[in-house]
Amino acid sequence: xxxxxxxxxxxDDQDVEKQRHLLLTHSQQRKILIDEFIExxxxxxxxxxxxxxxxxxxKLHAGDLLIVAELSRLGRNMLETLxxxxxxxxxxxxxxxxxxxxxxxxxPQAKLLLAIYSYFAExxxxxxxxxxxxxxxxxxxxxxxxxRRHGSRNKHRPLDPFHSQIKAHLQLQLSTSAIMKIxxxxxxxxxxxxxxxxxxxxxxxLRAAKQTPNLRSVALA
Numbered sequence: 001x002x003x004x005x006x007x008x009x010x011x012d013d014q015d016v017e018k019q020r021h022l023l024l025t026h027s028q029q030r031k032i033l034i035d036e037f038i039e040x041x042x043x044x045x046x047x048x049x050x051x052x053x054x055x056x057x058x059k060l061h062a063g064d065l066l067i068v069a070e071l072s073r074l075g076r077n078m079l080e081t082l083x084x085x086x087x088x089x090x091x092x093x094x095x096x097x098x099x100x101x102x103x104x105x106x107x108p109q110a111k112l113l114l115a116i117y118s119y120f121a122e123x124x125x126x127x128x129x130x131x132x133x134x135x136x137x138x139x140x141x142x143x144x145x146x147x148r149r150h151g152s153r154n155k156h157r158p159l160d161p162f163h164s165q166i167k168a169h170l171q172l173q174l175s176t177s178a179i180m181k182i183x184x185x186x187x188x189x190x191x192x193x194x195x196x197x198x199x200x201x202x203x204x205x206l207r208a209a210k211q212t213p214n215l216r217s218v219a220l221a
Contacts, residue, residue: 001063001064001065002035002036002059002060002061002064002065003027003032003033003034003035003036003064003065003066003067004034004035004036004037004038004056004059004060004064004065004066004067005020005023005024005027005034005036005037005038005067005068006037006038006056006066006067006068006073006074007019007020007023007037007038007039007040007069007073008039008040008041008042008051008073008074009040009041010041010042016039016041019069019073020037020039022069022098022099023037023067023068023069023098026067026096026098027067032065032067034067036059038052038055038056038059040052047175047176048080048175048176048177048193049176049197051076053084053177054193054194054197057087057088060088060091060093061091061092061093062091062092062093063092063093064092064093064094065093065094065095065096066088066093066094066095066096067095067096067098068095068096068097068098069097069098069099070097070098070099070100071097071100071103076175077175079128079178080175080177080178083177083178083181084177085105088105089105094106128172128174128178128182129182131172132165132168132169132172132182135168135171135172136164136165136168139168157199158187158189158191158195159183159191159195159196159199162183162186163203163205163206165182165183166179166183166196166199166200166206167205167206167209169182170200170206170209170210171209176193176196176197176200177193179196180193180196183196
């Protein structure tokens with residue numbers, strides 16, 4: 001079994017060593033050896049790649065253990081956190097939240113917690129979908145074209161039909177992981193996180209969309 005301690009701190013108000021000490025104390029009390037620490041000093045607003053989430057997923061396998069200080073250290077928002085918990089658990093990976101042991105995915109309460117996580121994650125996805133549709137309707141009302149851009153390549157890629165939808169999600173400041181969840185639910189064959197990250201990174205329009213102002217106010221108008 002591999003055990004990884006995941007540490008993320010904001011440079012302005014937290015200290016890596018304090019969080020490391022917290023995880024080490026937790027593991028020693030339970031006679032667990034932490035094989036590796038993944039440490040990041042940055043805001044939760046950064047995307048999953050910057051927070052080394054794909055690397056964390058690649059290193060953990062069925063039977064492994066992830067130790068995190070608390071829920072807020074793992075994801076940038078509740079939806080992403082719930083999705084990550086669900087992804088890790090489905091892969092057979094256990095999670096210990098040191099400051100919130102009642103939320104850990106081990107012990108007799110695990111199945112109940114997973115049912116609750118799944119419920120709230122699905123509710124949040126439905127809310128995001130509704131909010132996105134409202135934003136798209138608002139953009140259409142303003143005369144903004146949502147179709148495929150002129151002069152785009154002819155070669156068909158699986159995500160090409162969703163280009164406008166992905167652009168709208170990015171303008172709403174959704175993470176790549178959240179976009180993957182929404183779009184994959186519309187595909188017969190779900191795509192990997194890396195497919196979405198590559199598609200966005202190699203499209204000038206989508207890269208620009210990540211830098212646009214937040215359109216949540218438009219969606220709720």
